[in-house]
Amino acid sequence: MTVCSTAFTTLGQAQARALGKPDLPIAVIPHPFGLRTRAEVRRIAEQCVEDIARLVSRGAE
Amino acid sequence: MSDAAREQAATFEAPEDLDAINRLYRERRWSDGLPIVPPTAERVERMLRHARCARHDVVARVAPGYGVATAERIAVNAVMAGCEPEYLPVLIAATQAVADPKFNLQGIQATTNPVAVWVIINGPVEKRLAVNASFNCIGQGVWANATIGRAMRLILQNIGGALPGEMDRATHGQPGKYSFCCAENEEASPWEPLHVERGFAAEESTVTVVGAEGTMNMNTHTKDAPELVRVIAETMIHPPSNEYVHGGEPWLLLGPEHAEVLKRGGYSKTQLKRALWERSRMPAGSFSTLELQRARDSRTRELGELGAETLIPISPRPEDIQIVVAGGPGTHSVYVPCFGNTRAVTRRVEEPVNGKR
Numbered sequence: 001m002t003v004c005s006t007a008f009t010t011l012g013q014a015q016a017r018a019l020g021k022p023d024l025p026i027a028v029i030p031h032p033f034g035l036r037t038r039a040e041v042r043r044i045a046e047q048c049v050e051d052i053a054r055l056v057s058r059g060a061e
Numbered sequence: 062m063s064d065a066a067r068e069q070a071a072t073f074e075a076p077e078d079l080d081a082i083n084r085l086y087r088e089r090r091w092s093d094g095l096p097i098v099p100p101t102a103e104r105v106e107r108m109l110r111h112a113r114c115a116r117h118d119v120v121a122r123v124a125p126g127y128g129v130a131t132a133e134r135i136a137v138n139a140v141m142a143g144c145e146p147e148y149l150p151v152l153i154a155a156t157q158a159v160a161d162p163k164f165n166l167q168g169i170q171a172t173t174n175p176v177a178v179w180v181i182i183n184g185p186v187e188k189r190l191a192v193n194a195s196f197n198c199i200g201q202g203v204w205a206n207a208t209i210g211r212a213m214r215l216i217l218q219n220i221g222g223a224l225p226g227e228m229d230r231a232t233h234g235q236p237g238k239y240s241f242c243c244a245e246n247e248e249a250s251p252w253e254p255l256h257v258e259r260g261f262a263a264e265e266s267t268v269t270v271v272g273a274e275g276t277m278n279m280n281t282h283t284k285d286a287p288e289l290v291r292v293i294a295e296t297m298i299h300p301p302s303n304e305y306v307h308g309g310e311p312w313l314l315l316g317p318e319h320a321e322v323l324k325r326g327g328y329s330k331t332q333l334k335r336a337l338w339e340r341s342r343m344p345a346g347s348f349s350t351l352e353l354q355r356a357r358d359s360r361t362r363e364l365g366e367l368g369a370e371t372l373i374p375i376s377p378r379p380e381d382i383q384i385v386v387a388g389g390p391g392t393h394s395v396y397v398p399c400f401g402n403t404r405a406v407t408r409r410v411e412e413p414v415n416g417k418r
Contacts, residue, residue, distance in 0.1 A: 007230070011171055014228045018126040
C-alpha cells in the first residue's frame, strides 16, 4: 500500500496500473502539505492511520 | 497471441479529412497540442525502411507507464511529428538513451519540475540530416531539429504515458517540452566534440539526451577568458536549484565566439570545467532553510556536515560539468541547468548500411 497527496493520486493510480498492480490501496492526504501547522499535520496523520488500517484490513479479507 | 502480435501498433480506420483526423487525435490526447501528420500504414512503412532493427523489436520500455517502444511505435510517433524517414535511427537511439536507468526517466517524466529532454546530435549524421548547429540552433526554423525534438516528446507522452496533469505532474513545464534538439557545431569548436569526449570515435554518429531544466542566456562581450569564466560561474549559482541540492550535472551551450575566447585564454575543456566548478561554489547559507535541509539529506555523505558557510559545489566532481559548442556568431552562451537527479546518456546512431539492415 502507499500514501499519496491529492495532487499525486492520479499519478499513483496510473503508476500502479502500469506496474501491474491496479488494485494497489492508496491512502490519500490533502495537498499541499508544507504550509500546515504541526497540529494540522498531526490531525491529517491520525486520519491517515485510520485509512491505512482500513485499506490494509480490506486487502487481508 | 505471439509476442510480435502483442507488440504490434494498433491500427484503426480514420476519416480521410485532415481536420477530422486532428479532432480525433485531440480528443484522444495523442498529440502534443499541435496538428499531426497522420501516421498511415504507408508512411510508417516508409519510415521503417530506415531502421536497423525489425518492426517489432523492443527498443526500450518507457517510464512512467513502461509502454513498450518498438521500432514501429517509434516510427508512428516520428511520422506524427513530421519527421523525414531518415531521422528514425536517431529516434531509436534517443529512445534507448532515455531508458538508461542513469537518466532517471521515471523522475523526469513524473516530476513537478519543468525538465525537458534535450537531444544533442554529433558525428556525420548531423550533416547528412541537416541538423542545425549554428544560428538559432535551439530555436525554430529547421526541419530536423523541430521534428526530431517533437517526436522525442510524442514518444515520451504516447509510449511512456506522461500526459500533462496525469502522470506528467509538471507545475509549469517549459517550451522545450514541445521540442528541444540541436547538433554540436563541431567545426566551430576549439575542443574535441562531445561524443568523442564521451568515448565514441569522431566518425561515429551519436545522440545524447539531457534532462534540461531550462535555458538561461548569457550575453557578455568580454574577451578576457578568466572574466568570462567568472560571469558564467556566477550565472550558474542560484539557490533554488536542484543541482546544488542534489549534486547535478550542469550543461553549458557555449557560443563559438565564447569558446574561442576561452581557447585563446589557454583553457582546455578539463581546465575550464575545473575553473567553473571552483568559481560556482555557493555558500550553503544562500539556500532557504528547507533547501539547506534537503541538501543535507542529499549530500552530507558526499560533503560532510553542511553549515551556513560551507561552500557547496554545483556537482560532485568538476568533470560532471558538461560543455557543448553550438550556435552562430554572437557574444552569447547558454546555461542549461539540469534536473539534478539525472545523468546524460549517449548512444550510437545505428543506420542501415547501403539501405540494408
